[in-house]
Amino acid sequence: MKLLGFLRLKGNLRVVTGLHIGGSSAGISIGATDSPVIKVNDRPYIPGSSLKGKIRSLLEISRDLKIDSKLGRHECKSSDKPCDVCVVFGRAAERKGDEGPTRIIFRDCYINDELSDETAKKSGYTEIKMENAINRITSRVEGALRDAERVLPGTVFDVEIIYRVYDEDASSKSLKDVEKLEDLPDPLKGRFNMVLEAMRILENDYLGGKGTRGYGKVKFENIEIDIIPLEFFQRGEGVKVLFNGALEEAVIK
Numbered sequence: 001m002k003l004l005g006f007l008r009l010k011g012n013l014r015v016v017t018g019l020h021i022g023g024s025s026a027g028i029s030i031g032a033t034d035s036p037v038i039k040v041n042d043r044p045y046i047p048g049s050s051l052k053g054k055i056r057s058l059l060e061i062s063r064d065l066k067i068d069s070k071l072g073r074h075e076c077k078s079s080d081k082p083c084d085v086c087v088v089f090g091r092a093a094e095r096k097g098d099e100g101p102t103r104i105i106f107r108d109c110y111i112n113d114e115l116s117d118e119t120a121k122k123s124g125y126t127e128i129k130m131e132n133a134i135n136r137i138t139s140r141v142e143g144a145l146r147d148a149e150r151v152l153p154g155t156v157f158d159v160e161i162i163y164r165v166y167d168e169d170a171s172s173k174s175l176k177d178v179e180k181l182e183d184l185p186d187p188l189k190g191r192f193n194m195v196l197e198a199m200r201i202l203e204n205d206y207l208g209g210k211g212t213r214g215y216g217k218v219k220f221e222n223i224e225i226d227i228i229p230l231e232f233f234q235r236g237e238g239v240k241v242l243f244n245g246a247l248e249e250a251v252i253k
């Protein structure tokens with residue numbers, strides 16, 4: 001299977017309501033929170049695997065795909081022709097058929113200081129929130145208070161998602177004539193559109209933990225989608241911007 005190039009989506013992810021993606025409390029001083037957010041160099045980040053897992057699961061639900069109870073997610077059997085979710089997001093090595101390598105790569109997302117709100121920045125991007133269990137009948141607080149750290153609203157992360165385009169994705173076998181999203185060859189067009197669709201679903205769902213209690217509303221901003229054919233790496237030319245704008249406008253017709 002021949003690699004033809006890459007589709008690269010760059011953008012930002014704005015935290016709208018407190019975001020909790022759990023990290024390890026190992027190495028955190030006594031007196032700190034029971035439930036810290038994941039960090040690198042003392043700054044919160046969003047692991048690519050968290051974003052990938054959430055987006056895959058939203059597609060599985062929205063397409064009513066069969067969930068494998070052992071894996072806790074959907075995966076087509078090795079004897080079956082894989083569905084688009086399995087082609088794009090991959091299936092375990094022992095289940096792989098002739099679909100080739102997993103197409104999509106989600107980079108870890110780091111904070112963009114310039115685009116983040118001043119108030120979030122001044123507080124170091126996180127807060128510790130007290131949590132408790134409320135009895136719904138008596139409205140009384142029950143059980144011990146717990147605290148949890150969360151990333152503050154107004155924190156903005158950089159997002160990069162790469163789609164590796166193989167000849168199996170592209171009926172026309174060349175990315176040369178692609179000028180806009182609508183020009184993408186089949187089945188690449190449908191597969192990439194599926195990723196954009198799941199990002200829009202995510203904005204109405206949540207990322208991270210405690211989503212049904214108000215956490216984890218996020219919004220994608222400043223979306224740019226580029227095509228990078230292999231010729232770019234050989235001759236330094238051919239990169240084209242296919243789309244620039246808001247996610248809700250990035251619908252491939």
Ligand SMILES: [Zn+2]
Pocket residue numbers: 065074075076082083084085086087
């Ligand atoms: Zn599948």
